[in-house]
Amino acid sequence: MFDKILIANRGEIACRVIKTARRLGIGTVAVYSDADRDALHVRMADEAVHIGPPPAAQSYIVIDRILDAIRQTGAQAVHPGYGFLSERAEFAAALDAEGVAFIGPPVGAIEAMGDKITSKKLAAEAGVSTVPGFMGLIDGPDMAVRIAGEIGYPVMIKASAGGGGKGMRIAWNEGEVREGFQSSKNEAKASFGDDRIFIEKFVTQPRHIEIQVLGDKHGNCIYLGERECSIQRRNQKVIEEAPSPFLDAATRKAMGEQAVALAQAVDYCSAGTVEFIVDGDRNFYFLEMNTRLQVEHPVTELITGIDLVEQMIRVAAGQKLALSQDDVKLDGWAIESRLYAEDPYRGFLPSIGRLTRYRPPQEAPRRVRNDTGVFEGGEISMFYDPMIAKLCTWGPDRTAALEEMRSALDAFEVEGIGHNLPFLSAVMDHPRFVSGNITTAFIAEEYPDGFAGAVLDAPALRDLARVAAGMMRTRAERDVRISGRMAHGGAPEPAEWVVMIGGERFEIPAAEALALDWVPGMRLARGLVDGREIVVKVEARTTGFRLRWRGADLDAKVYTPRQAELAVLMPEKVAADTSKLLLCPMPGLVVTIAVEEGQEVQEGQALCTVEAMKMENVLRAERRATVTRIHAAPGQSLAVDEIIMEFE
The missing domain is CATH 3.30.470.20 (ATP-grasp fold, B domain)
Known part of the structure; x- marks a missing residue:
């Protein structure tokens, strides 16, 4: 058995390998780029070696840098994780020449x-x-179009050396083949250093x-x-x-x-x-x-x-x-939910920034497992893929595993970046997913207009109203104690609370307000609703609370009956008009600008391409318009909501 192994990877998979190596009594070596200097895998390993700048092409996939780290530390074997060098034959060959075992x-x-x-x-x-498909190499878009026509639409354009969804496009017509072919080549080159492309039949409604x-x-x-x-x-x-x-x-x-x-x-x-x-x-x-x-x-x-x-x-x-x-x-049955730094409310576009709060649910042997490579206060970088954790649950059957996952997602706290926890929760309650009647088209079919949050039925909204009323009662009791009025009997509790939530009004008698494991300042409220445990993410508001539960993100306004009468008289705030602007939906690098100032564009026309977390994102016109001003240029790094161009 080996005494020391090097993990030629980063993030959660590096942490995962370190855990098993530690259990086996094997020493570990981490490698890290400038962006990962303070990463969790670096902290967990016995040794760590710096291998270069943040871009993977200058660090994690540079074979010579990994070999140098091996020589420095005397590692006897290398585990490549997944991605990066894990499927590069020349890397395995280089290790063999070095007399180092490849764990693969x-x-x-x-x-x-x-x-x-x-x-x-x-x-x-x-x-x-x-x-069915074309197994030879494709040397250009014209050849790609001809082959796609022979196979029959739809087709899948794929990077020969690809994986993880990189360099992959579905094309339903000639135009999409031409556009997808070039994007696939670009992504394949950037991610794998190999831009070869092939095409195969896309099987509709597949699992x-x-x-x-x-x-x-x-x-x-x-x-x-x-x-x-x-x-x-x-x-x-x-x-x-x-x-x-x-x-x-x-x-x-x-x-x-x-x-x-x-x-x-x-x-x-x-x-x-x-x-x-x-x-x-x-x-x-x-x-x-x-x-x-x-x-x-x-x-x-x-x-x-x-x-x-x-x-x-x-x-x-x-x-x-x-x-x-x-x-x-x-x-039994096991389910894995991938936590991505992607904002489902913005078309699942990548999100970067600091994790101001990161509190996974409590792990339990076999029942709840969270494989992660981040920590509270750490930073999510634009240089690597957006997955930050894998939450797994087990049960004796699928129904039990699903219920474990729902509870675990409810208790998972992530703040500071956009993330897909609400979407994951919504899927767990989706009737089609619960039935097991799923295909690879599930998300496209069930969320054709994107994700805007789960829509809760009236009983679920009433449960949340009871949670909000219970927290408001707790907050009111604390305010009374702080003010010293407790000595004089305090202010009487209203006979009922009026809760406005999800467009509905609920009158919650004081006796129905839930008794909760919650005090002001806590971010999770736990309680029992008709014998069922409920865990709700909470943020205090002036007139109530922001509540997040089972994929829904709601503002609950909690009033006394008299306050509720007055609240309906307050005017609504109107959102700013950004309809004539193209805003960058995520932090990223401008790859191309496809239009010019003064040009008329049509609905669906490509306007520009922005690369973030190794994926190219084509931004398109939402309607017919004329480009009046372009603010960005290829090679420019943009922040979220930075203006790219204006229209009239």
Whole structure:
């Protein structure tokens, strides 16, 4: 076994690897860029080595810098995490030349499976069902359009060396192929240093289901069940679960056996994932094999009891797998919610800044797990992907796992940046998700106009009104004690409170105001509603409270009956008119300006492209207008809401 390993990564996955290494008694080395000097993974590791400036292309994916860190520290092995160098065959080869073990598969397997074009050819040869597509290289947009026409729309444009949704576009017509082809190449080049593109048929209404495989250097290979990864946005996974609510035992077995056959065809060892799309009739098609640990690996660990990082380390050290296929048992259900620094109220655009408050829910063995790489007071940078935590819950069945997740999300406090916690909570209560009737189009179909917060029904609003009334009573009691009026009997409590929330008015008798575990200044209010626990995020307002619960973000105004009569006479504040401005929706770098001053633009026309967190975002005209002034230029860094251009 190794004495010291280096983690060639950052963030939550580096922290995750360090935890297992520490349990095994293995020393750890972290690497960090200027932006990560005070990062959590640096604090957790036994040693840390600086490797360069913030951009990944100048630090985390520079092989020579990682090799220098290895030489400085004497690390015997390297765990690459995911992303960055994890699927770069030249990195594994460089480690081998250095006499350092790569905690991952052999170079040949990375080369064969890491390239999506080659992997599809090998999958077909191994008898694995594959999606129709063009397996050769595409040298330009004209060729891309011709191929797309031959395959038939819609098509998926993908980076050959891609992953994590980077360099990936769906095109429904010729115009989208031309635009998507160039954006995919740009993203692929920036993220992976490889701009090769291929095109395949996009299967409509698909489920994304993947099989976890695990092999050793002695010819043993097993599969550890499947993960359902269909809740995606822009091909980026958001929620995963294991097992899938859709597969039956026969399909699971067939997919698992094909995944193992493919792995054995390339002498695969270590942990890996074979991804499939599955249609409504449970026909499945090979998408790609990821020759690394997956982001969503915790849900497999929770239902199998197998530490995949530990297995990867043991395999890299030459040990045989200690279990066979018959030893793999799936126990219960696990769900993972990815916490992203993305604002769902602004089209899920990236958000950066300081975490002024970061309080994950209390972890519990197996039941609640939070894999994270940040801490309160830390900064979310624009240089890396926006995922800051993975919240996982387990239950004996799907219903129990869902309820655990709802409660955990309710108790998760994040302030200082835009984040997707409200959206995650809303999905957990969505009837279609609860039923398990999901596809990769779920978000696009259920939230076609974006996310504006969950809409609560009248009983739920009344529950929150009771919470607000209970807090107002507590606040009033405190005010009385502070003023000294308690000695004179204090001010009488109103017979009822009037609560205005969600466009509804509720009259809450004093006896129905909830008794809560809350005092003024606390950010969470806990109580029981008809025997059910409720946890609500709270911010005090002059006339009440801001309440966030189950994906809803509401202002609750709490009055005495007389105050309520007067409140309806107050005028409403009118929001500023920004309809003639294009504002930068997130901090980022201007890549292109696609229009000129004086030019007339049409609805949907591309105006500019802004890059943030390794993703290119095309900003489009909302309606027909004329560009009167352009404030930004390519290469310029913009803050959120900074003016890019004006219209008339």
